[in-house]
Amino acid sequence: MKSLGRWLTVPWRRGLAAVFAGALPVLAFPAPSLWWWAWGALVPWLLLVRSAPTGRRAMYDGWCGGFGFMLAMHHWLLPSLHVFTFVLAALLGALWAPWGRLVRRLLGGAPTAGRVAAALVVVPSGWLVIELVRSWQGLGGPWGVLGASQWQVAPALRVASVGGVWLVGFLIVAVNTAVAVLVAVRPARVPAVAALAATAAVGSAAWVGSPPPSPSGTGDRVRIAVVQAGVVAGAGSPARRFDREEALTRRLAGQDVDLVVWGESSVGFDLGDRPDLARRLAALTRETGADVLVNVDARRSDRPGIFKSSVLVGPDGPTGDRYDKMRLVPFGEYVPARSLLGWATSVGKAAGEDRRRGTEQVLMDAGDGLRVGPMVCFESAFPDMSRHLAEDGAEVLLAQSSTSTFQESWAPAQHASLGALRAAETGRPMVHATLTGVSAVYDAGGAPVGPRLGTGTSGARVYEVPLAQGTTPYVRFGDWPPYAALGVLVVWGAAEGVRTVRLRRRASGPRVPPARTAHGSAARPGR
Structure with missing residues (x-):
């Protein structure tokens, strides 16, 4: 020592x-x-x-x-x-x-x-x-x-x-x-x-x-399918990724699915500009009998700028339920104080253009009365966002994510693990659906539901997710x-x-005045 x-x-x-x-x-x-x-x-x-x-x-x-x-x-x-x-x-x-x-x-x-x-x-x-x-x-x-x-x-x-x-x-x-x-x-x-x-x-x-969250009054379970495209690289990757996700979703036909969830940036085109894609998604919902929650990463046709948005699609096309990502990844999706720190784009892969932010969280009705609360990627790290969704009545929390840039690192596993915390905090099951893995589902106590979809997987998996009721102290007190x-x-x-x-x-102590002589003058030491 x-x-x-x-x-x-x-x-x-x-x-x-x-x-x-x-x-x-x-x-x-x-x-x-x-x-x-x-x-x-x-x-x-x-x-x-x-x-x-x-x-x-x-x-x-x-x-x-x-x-x-x-x-x-x-x-x-x-x-x-x-x-x-x-x-x-x-x-x-x-x-x-x-x-x-x-x-x-x-x-x-x-x-x-x-x-x-x-x-x-x-x-x-x-x-x-x-x-x-x-x-x-x-x-x-x-x-x-x-x-x-x-x-x-x-x-x-x-x-x-x-x-x-x-x-x-x-x-x-x-x-x-x-x-x-x-x-x-x-x-x-x-x-x-x-x-x-x-x-x-x-x-x-x-x-x-x-105590752990109790089952919902009817002991309901919902069947939620996660579609993970896997890595799709090269020219035309957004279109080829859509084709792969479409093919994977078709395999879910006849499996009695309640909701299909695609990962973040699963659709690289604004559906308002591409009605052909909206029609293909609507056809998928009719084939599977379930709404499809996609994530659009594109320049909006109705508003200026690029948004990342969770969009619910039903048998007749987009239902109107849309959530625009509110909390963006610094440098990945925007550059803080770009006028001062914009040089970061020249030394790395920082965002060349800032994404636009949403203004409020939303709940979506995914059919048969199932209320889901979507978040996008980075937002699942924030405890307050999932807590507010649970407060507002979400029965299932959803996070659409993509860590494809960091595919061989610790990031995908770290991100997927956050779903367990958010589920336990809120007493609500959590679905973490990714573009390229790791995708995972957790019950209302934070325990895993079924096997994960790892970073080497391109596929679709159906999870039986038990619903729960009650309010945790964390949701109540924040x-x-x-x-x-x-x-x-x-x-x-x-x-x-x-x-x-x-x-x-x-340390200073009381101040003691010097002693006085008979003539009234102060006595001096040594005299």
């Missing part, structure tokens, strides 16, 4: 160690999906930051760790954004600089039991506020929030139904903080053990107090954990301010 401490006294070595320590939690996410790793992956970073010689150095360690975390989480963007990926990681990583200062303040040196007890609440709260800030769509959205690493863990999904992915993330950071205390702060182990017990108690309370965390930081900051003022007053 002493030799490691000496090695870390060199600034660049310490910074490099922080970058690697910050990247460690990414192994808990798909594709590695080592979910258990998340519960201790932050410990090396926490131990490094608490040992920082100064507060400024702790902030730098936090920044470097945040850079490593963001770069590892988004490494699959490198072929598209090239050097700009490092710029984005550095900008977002700066959010962890104050967190580094916070960790050192509470855990540095020989902390008292009181400071450790505070750290077990304040440090996770600081992390949660960072995730809240970076979840703003303009900063890239909530991709890779820590709680999402637990997408396949049933107890964690039950916790998500109470406080969303946010509460799961808070508990993960709390456990990591407690483990770091057990490793490095021996005199204050009692609060750490208490924190571990409290985490187990919260998980148990969520399990008992938030994003309360990050705002509670913000309140914790405000209270702690105020308490620290009062404490600092008191210490300064004690």
